[in-house]
Amino acid sequence: MSTRTEAAAGQEIGDDELITAWGLLHEALHTTGPLLLRDIDPSEGDMSGPWFEVLIRLQRSPGHRQPMSKLAREVSLSSGGFTKLADRLERKGYLARKSCPSDRRVVYAELTEAGQELANEARARHVVLLREHVLRPLGEDGLRTMAELARTLRDTSLAS
Template identity: 50%
Template sequence: MSTQAAISDRDLIAAWGQVIDGFARTHQLLMAEFTEEFGFPAGWFEVLMRLLGANDERGLPMTRLAREASLTSGGFTKLADRLENAGLLVRRDCPSDRRMTYAQLTPAGRDVAERAQAAHADGLRRYVVEVLGEDDTRKLSLLLSTLGAAHTSC
């Protein structure tokens, strides 16, 4: 049994609201910078980062990208169309499974993604590390990673 006093319902809900509010405000600032600097909608950032981090030279399966970006397959198809029209990604058929299509960064897409990654890291240093410090930033990351892992079903 813990010796700490139990947190009240009201305090627990207020604490969670502060977590959400802090994240939302910081994320909004970061995405506004992305949109201003690169001229693309904020929703493109996540897809560009996921494709930049892909370990597979083919890119990533479109279905996986849609799921990870929390979009329907139709919604993601429209987003992929826009990224393709902007010259940032191409679609490639999977040679071993005709049902699967991969999204892959073009050279221009890779350039934009790399520049966006550097700009985003600079923003994170300003809006997170300068506010919390390196140790608390690492703690926050670990805590939220632990929380996310506890609620991820595979």
């Protein structure tokens, strides 16, 4: 088995370079991620990152709702972990569970009016942080390249 991989440009990528590149990506996500959630909603200081991701995904979905099982997968939570998070969001009045009229097995998570307001406020703060900690260091071209590369990795992984 070869210890080198052919790159598209014809140059060989060594194992150490490959491991380092992946490690740098992991470190960048690990160190930048918390910066992007800093003070996202001071009134909800006890909520972790997944609550924000749930609110934003629902905000951007048609009708501000998605099946709970799909949402759990998209935010990388187990069904039990997502249920606990949904319970918290529901208790705080940000999310409501709605049954699907055509399939009793499907339950939707839907943003309430308060959830939409919170999502709007959190999104505005998140955009400021993204501009500061992602767009400023990468620039417009770097951001677009990053998005294209991330989409390629995601789509390739989903197809596997």
